[in-house]
Amino acid sequence: MRYHDTLKHFMAAGAAALALGAASAGADEFTRADLEKWRKEFMAVVQEGERLFHSGKLGGNTVSCDMCHPNASNTHPETYPKFQKQLGEVATLRQMINWCIENPLEGKPLPLDDPRMVALEAYITYERRGVKLDPGKH
Amino acid sequence: MSVEKITRRSFLKRAGAVAAAAAAPVSLVEIAWGRSDARNFTFAYISDSHLTQIKGTKFVSNFDRGLKRAIAEVNFMSPKPDFVVFGGDLAQLGKRAEIDHGLELMSALRAPVKWVVGEHDFYLDMGEYWAEKVAPLHYSFDHKGVHFVVLNSILTYEDWIRKWSTPEERMLAMARLDNPQGSPFMVGDAQIRWLRKDLAGVSSDTPVVVLSHSPLYKVFKPWNFWTDDAEKVQAELKRFRKVTVIHGHVHQVLYNQIGNISFYAMMSTAWPWPYPVSYVQVPNAVPKLTVFMNRADPHSERDGTGWGWLDLDSGRAAMHYELWENRPRTVRFDPKTGRPVDTVYQDPDKRIPPQMHY
Numbered sequence: 001m002r003y004h005d006t007l008k009h010f011m012a013a014g015a016a017a018l019a020l021g022a023a024s025a026g027a028d029e030f031t032r033a034d035l036e037k038w039r040k041e042f043m044a045v046v047q048e049g050e051r052l053f054h055s056g057k058l059g060g061n062t063v064s065c066d067m068c069h070p071n072a073s074n075t076h077p078e079t080y081p082k083f084q085k086q087l088g089e090v091a092t093l094r095q096m097i098n099w100c101i102e103n104p105l106e107g108k109p110l111p112l113d114d115p116r117m118v119a120l121e122a123y124i125t126y127e128r129r130g131v132k133l134d135p136g137k138h
Numbered sequence: 139m140s141v142e143k144i145t146r147r148s149f150l151k152r153a154g155a156v157a158a159a160a161a162a163p164v165s166l167v168e169i170a171w172g173r174s175d176a177r178n179f180t181f182a183y184i185s186d187s188h189l190t191q192i193k194g195t196k197f198v199s200n201f202d203r204g205l206k207r208a209i210a211e212v213n214f215m216s217p218k219p220d221f222v223v224f225g226g227d228l229a230q231l232g233k234r235a236e237i238d239h240g241l242e243l244m245s246a247l248r249a250p251v252k253w254v255v256g257e258h259d260f261y262l263d264m265g266e267y268w269a270e271k272v273a274p275l276h277y278s279f280d281h282k283g284v285h286f287v288v289l290n291s292i293l294t295y296e297d298w299i300r301k302w303s304t305p306e307e308r309m310l311a312m313a314r315l316d317n318p319q320g321s322p323f324m325v326g327d328a329q330i331r332w333l334r335k336d337l338a339g340v341s342s343d344t345p346v347v348v349l350s351h352s353p354l355y356k357v358f359k360p361w362n363f364w365t366d367d368a369e370k371v372q373a374e375l376k377r378f379r380k381v382t383v384i385h386g387h388v389h390q391v392l393y394n395q396i397g398n399i400s401f402y403a404m405m406s407t408a409w410p411w412p413y414p415v416s417y418v419q420v421p422n423a424v425p426k427l428t429v430f431m432n433r434a435d436p437h438s439e440r441d442g443t444g445w446g447w448l449d450l451d452s453g454r455a456a457m458h459y460e461l462w463e464n465r466p467r468t469v470r471f472d473p474k475t476g477r478p479v480d481t482v483y484q485d486p487d488k489r490i491p492p493q494m495h496y
Contacts, residue, residue, distance in 0.1 A: 054314060061190075061192050061198050062190060062192055062198070063190065063198060063200075066314065066315065066316055067188075067315075067409060068409050068410070068411070068436075069412070070315040070316035070360075070361050070411065070412070070417070071316045071360070071361075071417045071419070073412040073414075073416040073417040074412035074416050074433075074434075074495075076496075084437075086435075086437035096436075099436070099437075100436065103436075103437075104200065104409075104436075104439075127417070127419065128418065129419075130418060130419075131418055138491075
């Protein structure tokens with residue numbers, strides 16, 4: 001969902017809550033069923049990311065991400081943002097994903113908020129779960 | 139001996155290969171290299187080119203460039219290597235077009251080639267085209283007092299082979315390194331019986347070199363850095379005093395010593411693979427002995443790739459890694475400690491920051 005859609009949705013929900021007064025418990029309480037649902041939503045996106053990561057169709061030359069990064073290893077999502085000397089600036093993981101799509105995969109970069117980009121990031125980060133954040137590390 | 143060669147290589151790198159071929163002090167190199175002992179010889183090693191057909195005559199140019207560069211550099215070796223080993227995975231998806239393309243590029247080599255089959259060459263037609271056009275899937279030969287055995291180490295279980303609806307589906311499943319539906323490599327009992335018979339006439343003091351695609355030991359099962367029946371193969375090699383296994387598949391500097399056997403891995407000409415230590419969800423058995431190659435810089439197409447050459451000095455190997463974007467490395471068998479050591483970086487105090495993988 002794009003940012004402005006989210007915002008619209010949020011405002012509508014807020015208006016509805018105001019109209020109902022204090023009847024609903026609201027945003028700070030959630031149930032085990034909610035947790036399960038959100039987990040499922042997340043894992044579906046991870047799974048889509050895994051599919052894209054192993055797909056020869058993400059780029060333009062049949063090469064796929066996993067050919068260099070089995071299980072998304074050596075992507076180091078925990079180190080971003082970090083300085084990339086070849087870009088000459090501090091870059092995010094999504095910028096590096098696009099760099100890989102454009103270069104070894106000879107494809108077109110994705111918009112940074114493209115659902116495919118979110119899915120790729122979800123998969124890469126999930127495979128690195130448990131590793132502590134270390135932004136800037138080389 | 140290696141110092142002269144490295145100097146020559148560095149010279150080539152600086153001067154540009156073509157210019158250097160005309161200008162290099164080749165005769166000096168030959169004098170420095172030459173030894174009267176016929177048992178000392180050199181062979182080159184190129185591996186894992188993964189030539190990938192996009193469509194028709196269009197192939198992934200990055201991977202073509204890697205193999206072409208290795209071939210050009212091997213052709214500039216002086217004196218010439220006695221032969222060149224190709225360590226497997228010439229193709230990416232086992233297609234005839236890919237194998238043909240590889241044979242065409244490799245035909246530029248000015249030395250005979252000893253071929254090892256890899257899983258990417260094999261699982262489309264179970265090695266049929268390879269055996270017909272390239273080489274037998276396993277064989278042995280003798281060279282200057284050393285017995286060489288080429289094994290097909292990428293076989294797997296029959297049930298897995300039969301479970302796919304098409305050959306293409308099977309090939310794609312095996313080509314995916316991190317496939318949870320994958321299947322472990324093995325040499326298989328029939329080939330081990332052949333090996334036993336082949337070695338029966340070889341005396342225990344004859345140096346033996348085994349060439350395989352997968353490591354003949356167990357590093358990391360999820361990526362098939364692994365041979366399921368490795369121990370059985372090792373047992374057949376146990377009675378020999380000097381045994382060296384050289385393998386491809388892992389696309390990285392990797393070496394180990396298990397009992398009497400020294401293991402050395404080859405680089406890929408196409409792309410590097412991470413060490414399994416960088417996948418934190420599953421434990422690994424990466425040999426502690428290995429000083430890692432530098433972490434590859436993704437912005438440099440040829441970084442983390444290369445080729446190699448070996449000299450066999452009295453039946454023990456010295457592996458020279460020609461790393462295109464990094465300083466070359468030499469890992470040689472050290473008779474004092476009885477295992478391979480890196481001639482520069484083995485001491486932890488001598489290591490450099492890019493060798494740290496996490």
